[in-house]
Amino acid sequence: MAISDNDPQAATVENDALSTALTQFDDAAERLHLDDGIRRVLRVSKRELSVNFPVNMDDGSIRVFCGYRIQHSIARGPAKGGLRYSLHVSLDEVRALAMWMTWKAAVVNLPFGGAKGGVMVDPRALSAAELEDLTRRYATEISIIIGPSEDIPAPDMGTNPQIMAWIMDTISMHKGHTVAGVVTGKPVAVGGTLGRLEATGRGILFVVEELCSQKSIHLEGSTVAIQGFGNVGSVAAHLLQRAGAKVVAVSDRVGGVHDGNGLDVDSLLECRSDAKPLAECLGVDKITNADLLALPVDFLIPAALEGQITSRNVGDVRARFIVEGANGPTSPEADRILGERGVMIVPDILANAGGVIVSYFEWVQDLQFYFWEEDEVNDRLRKVITRAYREVAAAAERDGLTMREAAMALGVGRVVEATSIRGIYP
Numbered sequence: 309m310a311i312s313d314n315d316p317q318a319a320t321v322e323n324d325a326l327s328t329a330l331t332q333f334d335d336a337a338e339r340l341h342l343d344d345g346i347r348r349v350l351r352v353s354k355r356e357l358s359v360n361f362p363v364n365m366d367d368g369s370i371r372v373f374c375g376y377r378i379q380h381s382i383a384r385g386p387a388k389g390g391l392r393y394s395l396h397v398s399l400d401e402v403r404a405l406a407m408w409m410t411w412k413a414a415v416v417n418l419p420f421g422g423a424k425g426g427v428m429v430d431p432r433a434l435s436a437a438e439l440e441d442l443t444r445r446y447a448t449e450i451s452i453i454i455g456p457s458e459d460i461p462a463p464d465m466g467t468n469p470q471i472m473a474w475i476m477d478t479i480s481m482h483k484g485h486t487v488a489g490v491v492t493g494k495p496v497a498v499g500g501t502l503g504r505l506e507a508t509g510r511g512i513l514f515v516v517e518e519l520c521s522q523k524s525i526h527l528e529g530s531t532v533a534i535q536g537f538g539n540v541g542s543v544a545a546h547l548l549q550r551a552g553a554k555v556v557a558v559s560d561r562v563g564g565v566h567d568g569n570g571l572d573v574d575s576l577l578e579c580r581s582d583a584k585p586l587a588e589c590l591g592v593d594k595i596t597n598a599d600l601l602a603l604p605v606d607f608l609i610p611a612a613l614e615g616q617i618t619s620r621n622v623g624d625v626r627a628r629f630i631v632e633g634a635n636g637p638t639s640p641e642a643d644r645i646l647g648e649r650g651v652m653i654v655p656d657i658l659a660n661a662g663g664v665i666v667s668y669f670e671w672v673q674d675l676q677f678y679f680w681e682e683d684e685v686n687d688r689l690r691k692v693i694t695r696a697y698r699e700v701a702a703a704a705e706r707d708g709l710t711m712r713e714a715a716m717a718l719g720v721g722r723v724v725e726a727t728s729i730r731g732i733y734p
């Protein structure tokens with residue numbers, strides 16, 4: 309049955325982000341016995357803005373870049389979600405990421421809807437001045453739909469606190485006064501919160517700790533492999549190692565490093581740079597991304613990009629637990645096969661929610677002009693993500709569901725409730 313009236317989002321490729329997101333939604337909709345009307349509403353984005361905009365390049369030429377800002381739902385509050393700079397950004401990818409943001413904010417019970425943005429660009433190929441100009445022009449283009457009460461961007465792949473500061477400054481210049489709450493993930497000097505940079509990785513640590521206590525496993529000495537050594541992966545590696553886990557492998561876009569005795573994560577952090585492959589940082593074994601995903605570890609943490617574990621390589625996966633730092637790293641088919649094999653997956657919308665939770669804290673602080681100590685941020689993060697983990701785990705246990713099924717049922721259920729109570733205008 310065609311659920312959507314115009315069905316523009318019907319992709320078919322297995323590791324395509326949008327088909328993964330829609331399959332997960334359809335599955336939750338069946339489980340929740342949703343009627344066709346509400347399915348039609350939630351299967352598509354509420355608002356999609358595409359922009360093509362020019363940037364003056366350092367060599368005197370003009371290039372035109374393509375970007376998006378998509379709001380999937382605002383039923384539970386202002387739209388919230390990251391901004392990605394990558395050559396792989398596409399309309400469908402941003403649609404999927406925006407939808408996942410809606411469920412994620414709902415699972416951890418934040419008063420936000422879901423959104424995502426992206427610009428099709430390799431930020432490493434731009435000079436600092438070009439990057440700033442591109443960011444300020446993109447911010448201007450999407451300024452018609454973002455704002456502290458409307459839609460609040462944050463960092464994602466390829467973006468960082470400096471980029472958030474340029475967006476905040478651009479919107480503030482248009483308004484004539486500082487609008488700190490228009491983005492989160494800003495530097496602390498301009499209204500950012502303590503703890504935001506580490507928040508997603510710290511959330512992963514809290515989730516792993518909770519999983520260990522639920523399953524009576526010792527985190528100390530357990531083995532971890534992490535794909536992606538950016539904001540999410542590198543912080544997770546650092547904190548998990550500090551908590552006593554043995555981080556045996558990490559990778560970035562060109563490959564990674566492996567040491568069965570545990571890597572020196574702090575040396576890797578010091579040495580890491582865009583120009584230098586991780587493999588050149590330590591005198592240990594090199595490893596491909598495919599090898600990393602196949603390591604026999606306790607915890608596999610995909611923290612790079614979507615579509616990494618599919619029916620093609622799921623047979624190689626030997627981890628006991630998968631904790632999804634990235635959004636959408638596991639295809640529905642691979643998810644099903646892992647479930648049958650008894651491999652527990654902590655899904656993205658729960659495992660990587662630390663970022664949006666602390667973004668919420670930053671937004672609250674900006675709106676109140678009152679800033680918290682770092683301990684308070686971290687304590688509140690632990691409380692929110694642990695409560696969500698326990699709710700999801702209890703529902704999974706009670707209803708015989710996987711953690712993803714339970715998290716989706718909880719998140720989608722909350723959004724359906726808000727959407728239904730608000731009703732359809734007019």
Ligand code: NAD
Pocket residue numbers: 463464465466467508535536537538539540541559560561562597611612613614633634635660661663664
């Ligand atoms: P980042 O840009 O800081 O780092 C991305 C990392 O992935 C880099 O190490 C890069 O080299 C690596 N990578 C890129 N392509 C790869 C490939 N093909 N194979 C292996 N590694 C590859 O990005 P990030 O902010 O750490 O985000 C990583 C993931 O986490 C994304 O899926 C993002 O949506 C998700 N996420 C991020 C946040 C956040 O707060 N930043 C929050 C929730 C979820």
